Amino acid sequence: MPDIKKILGSFLVGGAVLAGLGAHAARAADDEQALMSRGAYLATAADCIACHTRPGGKSFAGGLKISTPKGDVISTNITPDAEHGIGSYTEADFEKALRHGVRKDGAYLYPVMPYVSYAGLTDQDVKALYTWFMHGVRPVAEKPPETQLNFPSNIRLSMMAWNTLAGREKQETGDSATYDKLRRGHYLATALAHCGTCHTPRNFMLVEKQDRYLAGAPLEGWYAPNITPSKTGGIGDWSQDDLVAYLKTGHAKGRSQAAGPMGEAVEHSTSHLTDEDLQALAAFIRQVPSYDDDMDRQARDSFGKAIDNSDLRSGELTRIDDLGEMSGARIYDGNCAACHGQDGAGTADQYAPSLYANSVVGSARPDNLIMAIVYGVNRTTPDGHAGMPGFGRNSDVQRLSNEEIARLVNYVTATFGSGDHHVTAEQVGSARTDHLEKTVSHVSVKTSSDAH
Structure with missing residues (x-):
């Protein structure tokens, strides 16, 4: 007669082994x-x-x-x-x-x-x-075109010398998810989000100037501003919550709003970070060495106030068949006042932001204001959408001329910002670029279970 105890024992042992393998597989998954x-x-x-x-x-x-x-x-x-x-x-x-x-x-x-x-x-x-x-x-299964640069940049081996000059971030160790706030913020800013790539100026070899980390740099017609804690040239008057709000939504009330490359960075990246990581990133940026900008002598968001809400249409007559004769004030009235208000205060909910206490308008550099007017704003985050039409182009047809945009920029900065920048039509023309606006919307990251 079979030994029932031995048979049952073998089943129990086998079951335990299978259960253990199952648990191991579940943990592995x-x-x-x-x-x-x-x-x-x-x-x-x-x-x-x-x-x-x-x-x-x-x-x-x-x-x-x-x-x-x-x-x-x-x-x-x-x-x-x-x-x-x-x-x-x-x-x-x-x-x-x-x-x-x-x-x-x-x-x-x-x-x-x-x-x-x-x-x-x-x-x-x-x-x-x-x-x-x-x-x-x-x-x-798509192969993009090959990069074609002129000599000597087309020789990729030359990058070996460039790498030696440029240096690189020191590799971090341990579990980055367990770092304390400032270490996590440093890791996010210098390694993952690579803030310095855009915001740090470069020398003639295009190597970042580490002694001016985050002090501002030109960027494809835009200008990545000084974001060091300088109270004149940077964002030293911003609170940590201001910076977190900007990174999360692209808008910091009474401070600034993101457009161009920064609008894309907010849309695709920073708006999807955890609040804990945004706080860490903001805390780190606010304690980097301060650098006083060589052009901005006053906080960019400290200029201007609401103007008298008078009728801009009173007074001189303007020929409607010659828009070249329109003043900056009249161009503003016809194209901007409907959203930003004739007094420049913006909408009540700040969907259309105030033009005073606005770092884009208050900056000594008109680059970003020109580019925003030419190409507009189109930013979507979990907080909502922010949009402004581009007045430089309407589909394939130019809407405002370079001369008109120059007059508009000078009017806006003189009325709500740091003063008339005397921008010329030639400056606006050089700011226009042939590259297409990036229209890629945020693509939610997926795991393998729903990616194939």
């Missing part, structure tokens, strides 16, 4: 899902989609033209397509490209890819990014 979620969040914080997605293109498939003083660099396909993307990359290949700027084939990447910043990423975060890009991003 949970770990993989956690790693995927972490990678998705890190990719959002690093704003990878902004450069690796062309207008109207598929997410991360590349093809975006990025203007540099050496010519246009075309972003690459970083989807897991084996032929056209990075699907054949091992984790070691991925790390080498991400932190050292070297492709799988050994060629050097151009530093529009901010590998000098990503060099600071932890091993754990590199692994999470690799896992998500390989399993959470849909492969796209």
